[in-house]
Amino acid sequence: MSTETKTPVRKESRSVGEMLKGLVRQQMFIPVAALLALVLFNLIADPSFFAIKLGTNSAGDPVLTGYLITILDNASELVILAIGMTLVTAASGGQDISVGATIAIAGSVMLRVLCGANASSTMQAPIWVAFLICCVVSMLFGAFNGVLVAYLKIQPMVATLILFTAGRSIAAWINNNQLPIISDPVFSYAGTFIPGCPVPTPIFIAIACVAVIFLVLKFTNLGLYTQAVGINAQSSRLNGINPEKIKFLAYVILGLCVAVAGYIKVSRFSTINYSVVAKDIEMDAILAVALGGNALGGGKFNMAASILGAYVIQFLTTTLFKFNVNSSALPAYKAVVVIILVVMSAPAVKAKLGSLRKKNGSAKPAKEAA
């Protein structure tokens, strides 16, 4: 949780080495360090990476452009998913690998409601109605995963494998395998720009979602219960918590996150491609949680670190695109960086780094004495 990351006030007299050691121990260290490294790399390679320009789009509205804007914009879905994935990971000690497929379902449901049975390009229903139905359907699919994991005690990865496999077919089936296109520009506002506002809308949606989850964590016991259940379900139960309910709830919340991400996805293109939309996003979402230093085996979690992790992943992806890495080669490059980050955040490596620093620290005074 966010409150856990605050550095306790310590005495000024601590040596630099000790401070560094304390810093390395912080859960936020890895994502922050990774972000700084990426920023530094881009600064050296091409400072223009950070340029933000005010231009106009095809409709003549003012829009901000630049790689930073692209990162913030494109990371939105991932950030929203990382929120739910963090809770699912913490509560159930496993991950939901069906989020990409259920995004396809969510998007398909939206289009189905908006376009009606004959896939007409004019909207047949208000967007908010479509979104509401999309939320309900996504939460139902989340609940399906939740029941399998929480009540039938199936391993999360196996349980969610069902929708991972079937999800995109279900999405296609919802629209009779047609690809409805919506021509009304209002629909595209959520995925692109609202006329007059130069900042891409997904950025605001992501910020809103982050704000909501932090308010929920602050004003409810979701954080405490989720962590307690993830660490020790048996003792949580003896303290009056219903572990099954909490796990179930986590999957339903992730379902809601999927609905929002699905809305953004279909709004970006005003249409959907069932087999490509949000492809492999589940792996990025899981990676965001891991990058945030959260144990994938469940238990304690740090929401802020997961969210930062999501932005770091998008930063990395965009940086690779900028340097003209072929999109088919992208995963390989990404994997290299991921290996470095994950190895760095492994407890064994952290301990080793800590002890190295300690040795350096104790060697210094000896030199001074000599």
Place this chain on the structure above:
Amino acid sequence: MQEGAVLELRGISKFFPGVKALQNVDFTLRAGEVHALMGENGAGKSTLIKCLTGVYPKDEGEIYMAGHDKAVNIRSPQDAQNIGISTVYQEITLCPNLTVAENMYIGRTKGSVTHWKQMNRGAEKILSELGIPAAPGQQLSSCSIAVQQMVAIARAVDMDCKVLILDEPTSSLDESEVAKLFNLMRDLKARGVGIIFVTHFLDQVYEISDRITVLRDGQLVGEYVIEDMPRVQLVSKMLGKELGDISGIKEQSDASVDMGSVPVLEAEQLASTAGIKPFDFSIHKGEVNGFTGLLGSGRSECVRAIFGADRTVGGTIKMNGKPVKIRKPLDAMKNGIGYLPEDRKLDGIVGDLSVRDNIILALQVMKGFFKPFSRAQAEAFADEYIKLLEIKTASSDTPINSLSGGNQQKCIVARWLLTNPVYLILDEPTRGIDVGTKTEIQKLVLQLAGEGKSVTFISSETDEMLNTCSRLVVMRDRKVVGELKGADLNQDMIMATIAGGEAQ
């Protein structure tokens, strides 16, 4: 090295962030002796053992073994095993989903080929030699905790060790099993094995040990030959203070119980899925009573049924004369019942969470999902109980699993005290805890009773029950077989009732 010594530790120190767990500790073990290592919670017993067995790297000091010229370097439990140091830990560290035989041979087979037949035959031989009721092919988790413990010991015994470390081996064994273990220890002694015996049971120390080394606050207090060391003196050495007189307090509290009044809690024909026979039970305001019986007799299952921890399949519960429905723990909590479970590690603590979160957990759950305590409020609660129960922790932010066992237990006690229950169930609150804390907990129980709370106190140590309880429910084979009070409340009568012959 000294004459006859198999193991010598010199000037061992170990530091954890903010804590000096061990400071310059010496320890000598001679061949063919049982050497008790004693001290309060957090005295450094477990840390010393872990340094010796390579679980923790030691920060200072040397370890010498007979047969090695120089100080030995133990970097991992595997190293320790190889030079002949075997350990059976307090908490069982075997693999529950492997078979008994696999557990006994895991990590010890040579080469990449396992001879299953040979392994099972070897296991069978040792198990029958030691009289352990387990089959080699049986999955370990299907054995009782006591048998699992004995398998762990059998494993160590089978490794031809020169030094055998038993860290609280008896805390989950009943008396006949303890006797078996002691026979085995005497047998090993005769073969020249040095045994380090860590325990909190004074009786057992005096029954089996030759020497005692006492630690306090990470420092060596001294090494003593058992004959020269009266119990009282040993206890005061461990505590560094005198023990309070507990029986005096009991007399006072006994008088205030009005047995004619409506009971605080009354259970009739209660039965649960855990397989206990339907039983009746009642407790009055200000009363301390207990369940007693051998291991597995169903005493824990009784209180779990009352608390709703196991699903009840029949019977009724009345509180203050009114029927209440207790289907799950939260129902019991809302009716003012608190329950400290028997297995601290599995059912009690929430490992990675802070001491603070662990203390406020039950009260927080009762308050509700949408009403979290403010950080300041939670901190105030935690600090209050850390001070009240003298919990040794760096701060309320420290994860509870970095505390010693006794201090973890105090946190769980604090958790339930914070909910201000009318009826508190303490199932083995003193297991694996040092004498000082044991006494403190017993005093606390009597104090709570004095304040008008009702307490059920369960302990494997009959002494403790006699000290605190005014009424004992005796169980055998998952069935209540008697109830003892007043003049009947003594060791002999309890034994007789447990052994057979209904107590009426």
